[in-house]
Amino acid sequence: MAHTAGRNITLDYTKLALIMLIISGHSDISDYGLFGWFFSDGFARVTVPLFLIVNGYYFADIAHDKAKVKKYLSRLLIIYVTWTVIYFPFVWYMTGGGKKLILINLFTGYYHLWYIASLIGAALLIYLTHKCNMKVMLITAYVLFLIGYVIQKIYLLDVHIYMYPTIVRTFLFMGFPFMFAGYYIKKNNLEEKAFFKSTGMVVLAAVLMVLLLVESTFVYYFKLNEVNPAKDEIYFVVPFLCPLLFLTVLKYSKYEVGGDGYMSKMVSSIYFVHILAIFIITGSPYKAEIVMFPIYFFLSVLMSAVILELNKRFRIFL
Numbered sequence: 001m002a003h004t005a006g007r008n009i010t011l012d013y014t015k016l017a018l019i020m021l022i023i024s025g026h027s028d029i030s031d032y033g034l035f036g037w038f039f040s041d042g043f044a045r046v047t048v049p050l051f052l053i054v055n056g057y058y059f060a061d062i063a064h065d066k067a068k069v070k071k072y073l074s075r076l077l078i079i080y081v082t083w084t085v086i087y088f089p090f091v092w093y094m095t096g097g098g099k100k101l102i103l104i105n106l107f108t109g110y111y112h113l114w115y116i117a118s119l120i121g122a123a124l125l126i127y128l129t130h131k132c133n134m135k136v137m138l139i140t141a142y143v144l145f146l147i148g149y150v151i152q153k154i155y156l157l158d159v160h161i162y163m164y165p166t167i168v169r170t171f172l173f174m175g176f177p178f179m180f181a182g183y184y185i186k187k188n189n190l191e192e193k194a195f196f197k198s199t200g201m202v203v204l205a206a207v208l209m210v211l212l213l214v215e216s217t218f219v220y221y222f223k224l225n226e227v228n229p230a231k232d233e234i235y236f237v238v239p240f241l242c243p244l245l246f247l248t249v250l251k252y253s254k255y256e257v258g259g260d261g262y263m264s265k266m267v268s269s270i271y272f273v274h275i276l277a278i279f280i281i282t283g284s285p286y287k288a289e290i291v292m293f294p295i296y297f298f299l300s301v302l303m304s305a306v307i308l309e310l311n312k313r314f315r316i317f318l
Helices: 009-025 033-041 043-059 066-095 099-108 111-128 134-157 164-168 171-187 199-222 238-251 262-282 290-313
Strands: none
Touching: 009 033, 009 043, 009 238, 009 262, 009 290, 033 043, 033 199, 043 111, 043 171, 043 199, 043 238, 066 099, 066 111, 066 262, 099 111, 111 171, 111 262, 134 164, 134 171, 164 171, 171 238, 199 238, 262 290
């Protein structure tokens, strides 16, 4: 029987683990050999796809309702504008005031804010296509992912596309494919299907995780001698792995009646502020040392507590 009452607290704590991986991925941990690379460009590469899948899973409940979708998109847009304003000095510094690069960052999202820009586009696309055949849209989502993957991996042929990481992590090639995966899971009630309730699914997820590390190892040795190489945002195995990881969380989830979602809100706030926390500690948002991770995280939590209080009065942050 599906769990429909109460808040999924297991999912909330899973989000906390994921946000810790994201913060580590924004540090220099990849400089610590293959093991460090596994954290920033192995395990951490499931984080954003999983968040998108979670968003898609819950968006499925309102995707048919124009009024609710409009409210959802309006809230996301307010959040995006708020944090873009907060981070605009960083945008100006990074781009040197160049109008073209500023516009690109405003449209696609500065640094970690690309996630919200991608989420807005993906949600809108799901709404516009929610009456289309589900299997056709699932295939379309995967084809779009593959196009993004090819754009990213074409450097293997010594072809270099300008700003390819930015292109890849847009709503079209990353946002929609993974958000639609969550939407598809919910609409088809996959968590109640026999295989997705079995131990076999967990074993398959573990095998795919190993394959992710294999692919990550290949990328590591290919880019070993490059100075500040552009990171690969997506890996081939991820669209198969992440839905299974999400379904595994659902399989073992615990629910709490009357939960206020504080942990989930805290995680969202940490995501937005952790770059500011890194800047406060290091003087740069791009020079985070992994040995300072406890301090970055602790400061992010403190700042997030303030944001949560401010958001009660001004609902523009979360």
